[in-house]
Amino acid sequence: MEDVRYITFEKYLNKELTSEEMADFEKQLIANTDFKQEFEIYKALETSLNSTFENEEKETELKATLTNLGKKYIKEETVKKETKVISLFNYKKLLVAASIAVLIGLFVFNNGDPAYSDFANHTNLEFTVRGENDEMRSKAEEAFNTKNYTEALKLITKIGNQDLKDTEIQLYRGICYLELNSYDAAEGLFNKISNGDSAFKYKATWYKALTYLKQEQFEKCKNTLKTIPESTEEYELAQKLLKKL
Amino acid sequence: MSIKKHADHIYIEALLKNDSRVLSKVYERFSPKIVAMVKKNSGCADDAQDIIQETLVTIFHQASEKNFILTCPFDAYFYLLCKRKWLNELKKRGNKRVTIVEDVTSITEEQEQQVEETEIFEQQHQLFELKFKELGQKCQELLKTTFKIKSMEKVAEALGVTYGYARKKKSQCMGQLTKLVKASNEFQQLNSY
Numbered sequence: 001m002e003d004v005r006y007i008t009f010e011k012y013l014n015k016e017l018t019s020e021e022m023a024d025f026e027k028q029l030i031a032n033t034d035f036k037q038e039f040e041i042y043k044a045l046e047t048s049l050n051s052t053f054e055n056e057e058k059e060t061e062l063k064a065t066l067t068n069l070g071k072k073y074i075k076e077e078t079v080k081k082e083t084k085v086i087s088l089f090n091y092k093k094l095l096v097a098a099s100i101a102v103l104i105g106l107f108v109f110n111n112g113d114p115a116y117s118d119f120a121n122h123t124n125l126e127f128t129v130r131g132e133n134d135e136m137r138s139k140a141e142e143a144f145n146t147k148n149y150t151e152a153l154k155l156i157t158k159i160g161n162q163d164l165k166d167t168e169i170q171l172y173r174g175i176c177y178l179e180l181n182s183y184d185a186a187e188g189l190f191n192k193i194s195n196g197d198s199a200f201k202y203k204a205t206w207y208k209a210l211t212y213l214k215q216e217q218f219e220k221c222k223n224t225l226k227t228i229p230e231s232t233e234e235y236e237l238a239q240k241l242l243k244k245l
Numbered sequence: 246m247s248i249k250k251h252a253d254h255i256y257i258e259a260l261l262k263n264d265s266r267v268l269s270k271v272y273e274r275f276s277p278k279i280v281a282m283v284k285k286n287s288g289c290a291d292d293a294q295d296i297i298q299e300t301l302v303t304i305f306h307q308a309s310e311k312n313f314i315l316t317c318p319f320d321a322y323f324y325l326l327c328k329r330k331w332l333n334e335l336k337k338r339g340n341k342r343v344t345i346v347e348d349v350t351s352i353t354e355e356q357e358q359q360v361e362e363t364e365i366f367e368q369q370h371q372l373f374e375l376k377f378k379e380l381g382q383k384c385q386e387l388l389k390t391t392f393k394i395k396s397m398e399k400v401a402e403a404l405g406v407t408y409g410y411a412r413k414k415k416s417q418c419m420g421q422l423t424k425l426v427k428a429s430n431e432f433q434q435l436n437s438y
Contacts, residue, residue, distance in 0.1 A: 006420030007413065041423045041432075048373045051310035053392035058263065062305055063298070065265045070294040073272035074280055150291045157338060184287045185338060 005035070009042045114244040116214035119237070120179075125152075125172050144172060149179040167198040171207070178211050186211050206234040209241070218245050253319035260305040271301070275320060279327045288331065296334065300326050303367045311366065317356045325352065325360045368435055376425040384418035391415050 011017050012025055028035045125144040140155035153176035160169045174189035190211060193204035205228055212221035222245050228238040259267035276297055283293040300323065307313040315322065377385065387404065391411075394400050401411040426432050 003413075003417055003420060006416040006423070010412070010416040010419070038423050038427065041426050042419060044369070045373060045419060045422055045426065047310060048370060049377070049388060050392050051306070052370075052374070053389055055306070055309050056393075058261075058309075059302065059305065062260065062263050063302065065263055065268060066298045066301055069265065069269050069272045070276075070298060073269070073276055074290050074294045074297070150295075180289050180291065182287050182289060182292075188339075 005038070006042065009039055012039075013043065013046060113216070113218065114213065114241060116210060119210060119213065119241055122175055144176070147179075149176045152176050153180065167193055167196070167200050171200050171204055174204070174207060178207065178214065181214075183211055183215055202228055202232040202234045206238060209238070213241070221245065248314050249316055251315050251317055251319075253317075254315045256319050257304060257308050257313065257315050260301060261308055268301075271319075271323075272297075275323055278324060282324075282328060283331055286331065286335065288335075292331070292334070296327050296330050300330055303363060303370070306370055307363055307366045313363075313366075315359070317353065317359055321352060321356050322359055322363075325356065326363060329360070329364065365435065368431065372426065372429065372431045372435065373422075375431075376422060376429065379425055380418060380422060384414075384421060387411070387414055388418050388422075 008017070008021070008025060011021075017025060029039065030036075122144075125141045136155055136159060140152055140159060143149075143152035143155060153173065156169060156173050156176060160166065160173055170189055171193055174186045174193070177183075177186035177189065187208060190204045190208040193200055194202070194208055205224060209221050209224040209228075212218070212224060222242060225238045225242050225245075228234050255267060256271055258264070259271070276293070279297055280290055280293040283296060284290070303326075304313070377388070380388070387400075390403055391397070391400050394403060397412055397415070398408055400415075401408045404411060406414075
């Protein structure tokens, strides 16, 4: 019965109705609000899908152009700014060769303060609970474990939205923010978890300390580290960092 | 009623033509302000880049589908779109403090209207895309082929079914999609505009 309705819509849009059917169609549009509403959606969908699929390739090409321009005008600017301090070195290479970071540390941070990068060794993201959206989860794992935090954050946020209670996901979201220097967002998430009672309570406390460390707020970092009790996994690391502060 | 194109409509045309020379001007002229706004409000350069790109792609869709004509300066229109998009993103990320540090930009009613038009277009576009993905694999395939190939005879041929069956299936799938859209919360909201 309803299928007939959609066939009529299709015929109307293709101008295939006989004058008799046409008169009936227009009568329905006035008399039947549901008919009218569905027809309007149907018509809007037809236009929208038509345009979307017709322009699919153009969209892909445009996105490629925009990504390049973005890199040129937005990303390079930030890279330039950040390399100012260590202009002798290629910033990108630095990111890749984490081992060199220690050397640079001697150069730049010669005041003896410990560097965030010395302590930011994240455990790989591995989802233990599998379910729907396996593909999204694998992509998130891959992005995070290859340090592509922008992409990881996007995916993790999507997954997180579906299951807000999953503390581990929220923790990894926080790590992404931290890596991307969105300190407020990172701190907010870590705070929430460390104030809770989950298995990740102290891991989140540790990361909260790292958030301060990265911003060179050493006092706050110290105070946070002191709240990590001896019985926890994070204790040893926390002590190691405390000694250097 | 004749709508008067603003001189900045060249940027819309550049999106349609993928004209990287003119588009580079968009980045050069308009992106610094947006990057600064995002950074001031707990984001980073990458976030700004995503927001800018997504906004431009939306304008591209609106221009291709609805023949969107820009009647006000691009600057304020674009900035406001990006700002509101970033605000939404912050909300999505669960950020409590979502009042954006305000810089004084005076906005005319006309600009406001164009911004809203684009936003409503985007919401609808996203809703349709989302619901499309909820359809069964067969329907998605059939509709995609239909809209790409246009001629139903050729669609039938490509899918190895009869012409009559292809047409009937198309209207059935479109009907399913119509019902999905109608039942969604987002549609109820959009409709109340």
